[in-house]
Amino acid sequence: MSVATLPEGDWIRGISIRQPYAACILAGDKTIENRSRPWSWRGWLLHASQQIDRPALRLPLIARTIRSRELPTGAVIGVARLTGCHQDADGSPPCTEWAQPGAWHLEVSDVQALALPIPARGQLGPWRPTEDLVAQVLQQLPHLRP
Template sequence: MKGLTVKQPWAWAIINGGKLIENRKQVWRYRGPLAIHAGRTWSDRGAASDLVHAAWGQHGPNGGVQAGLLQQHWFTQGSVIGVVDLVDCHVAHGCCAPWGESGEGRITHLVLENPRPVAPIPCSGALGLWTVPEYVMQRLSIAGVV
């Protein structure tokens, strides 16, 4: 299985908040189960996102928050937090609203389905797609998400 490291709070939004598009800059051939690793880096842009705020208000453990008040310590970092199915990857062309971005340069959309949260599994992430370590695979199997 492959893994993808995503900055928080975007990773939370993928697994818990209905974010089924991940914006990247390369096209990947891989399709199948994808472990979502919550990276150790925080995204201020994600924390300020109206979409993340709306998702947090509906699904977050602390309920709604006012703009700018998402707290980094509310989010797991440095762990696999769930699995999704990567079903498509295409160059952005004004599609996949509201989570899909378009703009300057080459942006691609990873189309995700079937998010399955798990209790956090600490591990190191990496840039791009990476192979999930065996001990993480065992825990995901025990959790019944792969």
Template sequence: MTTAPERPEVCALTLWQPWASCIAYGTKRIENRRWATDYRGWLLIHAGAILGWARLDDCHQDDGMCTLWSAPGQWHWHLADVHRLARPVSCPGARGLWTPTPALLDLVREAARA
């Protein structure tokens, strides 16, 4: 019997600026996507560098009842427990949700302690 690999403990999402900074500073709590995800958990916020992280706690289709950041017709990813790094960690990104390497996670943890 084969088993599916376990989900990563942490995922990352590459965004355009200024949206990534708006999330990292805690002013934007909804990320609009054309696609849904069933992933829930910690999400590194990336735009040329890891700017911070947030907890992705919900994802639902536009219901017309969300915040001013919510775009009509999009999937709304709800972000909570946002943390910003004082010094971003430079790294390449990827499209979609991507899994950070253990080395990158170590650098982010180190930057978070600084």
């Protein structure tokens, strides 16, 4: 399938998420990603992780979630739909156990892991994947659409 057959528009972005957080999202347990700024963009995100946050591996919530999972880095390992972005009100309880106080919470759903990681280099903030990278993702997820 060619990317040219897809509708035009701004429907997919890359986001670099360190491991083990990317694996927690792909497991379906972590439904938010903490960021320092709000995002207005909505649509599919490619999860490309470049680094491992080693101290996080010892946190019980994370250790439980990633048990027996591989932690590939420097690769697109799945996709998720960004459906919203919010910040918890001051003094209110966190929206999930994954929420960091004061952070903006990117809300993700429809998570789909790739069977085979696709090597890719990400960058800070949302980034545009190349047509070739999107085509490689579509080989594994041919039903993925805007």
